[in-house]
Amino acid sequence: MRRLNRKKTLNLVKELDAFPKVPESYVETSTSGGTVSLIAFTAMALLTIMEFMVYRDTWMKYEYEVDKDFTSKLRINIDITVAMKCQYVGADVLDLAETMVASADGLVYEPVIFDLTPQQREWQRMLQLIQSRLQEEHSLQDVIFKSAFKSASTALPPREDNSLLPPDACRIHGHLYVNKVAGNFHITVGKAIPHPRGHAHLAALVSHDSYNFSHRIDHLSFGELIPGIINPLDGTEKIASDHNQMFQYFITVVPTKLHTYKISAETHQFSVTERERVINHAAGSHGVSGIFMKYDISSLMVTVTEEHMPFWQFLIRLCGIIGGIFSTTGILHGIGRFIVEIICCRFKLGSHKPVLLPDGHINNHLPLITDNSMH
DSSP states (O other): OHHHHHHHHHHHHHHTOSSOOOOGGGOOOOHHHHHHHHHHHHHHHHHHHHHHHHHHOEEEEEEEEEOOOOSSEEEEEEEEEESSOGGGEEEEEEETTTTEEEOOTTEEEEEEOSSOOHHHHHHHHHHHHHHHHHHHOTTHHHHHHHTTTTSOOOSOOOOOSOOOSOOOEEEEEEEEEEESSOEEEEEEESOEEEETTEEEEOOTTSOGGGOOOOEEEEEEEEESOOTTOOOTTTTEEEOOSSSSEEEEEEEEEEEEEEEOSSOEEEEEEEEEEEEEEEOBGGGTBOOOSEEEEEEEEOSEEEEEEEEEOOHHHHHHHHHHHHHHHHHHHHHHHHHHHHHHHHHHHHHHHHHOOOEEOTTSOEEOSOOOOOHHHHO
């Protein structure tokens, strides 16, 4: 009884077979079918390799949300060289929220030579070339995010020559912490001193002829310092054409969370607009000579996440490629064979012309093939 039920079950399963097997004696092979099969297998191999390359690659996903962190401090990383002696310049930050000077004790004033060595100049040209490409191809920023902590350092290489020339510039580098509100970081003549209504600089003791705010920004970033990340102002160099010249940078800082397979960090991106002008009170161009970086914090936060194609999605796409090529080549081969058969049949019909009999009738029948005619 059990055997009968088992046989019935197996027969029922066989009837539900959606892939019936065709005996090999009923299968007809052809040269055209073999050629199409070779083309199909080649296309499948190429597309499979390309799909595997896509599977191995990753992409960056950008998500936007409101930044709810208002209590933490913002870190500013600075490395700027000014073409004036260190005793003549001062750097500080004016916090617009509290109308007070934020502490700039984290900055180091280092006497250096303003002109770069050939190796340093080559580094600067390469950095400027990368900056120009980044402005044209925004997708290159994803490559920089992926290569963070893995690429070469973007810092200015140290000076190798032992120059005997006296230092004629001041390198201001280090970091400082400010509140997450709009502010103004500036470098101008004289050291900063506290003032009840803001701040002031001791500029009266500096000769006007020594003013030279030609500068080079080797690095400027906000947030956690991440090696390999290139910021918009890195490698910027400005040469002053007048003693009384003001350089302004208007910066919009965007909080950014970066999550890749290499790192996970909280940093900040920023965009910048530049402006420079000569201070001439007689012509109506008022202001103070110096370098001014006015920054503002965006209320939106960007989360950048590196994503990868799941393995199950790769398998589904692979099955779609194989099945699609099989179906498409089968349809094209069938259509081509049908067209060839129609053309060949027309040629065969046109090769048999009607025969005129002696009694005037037309014989449209094909001649019979006999054994004598074969011999």
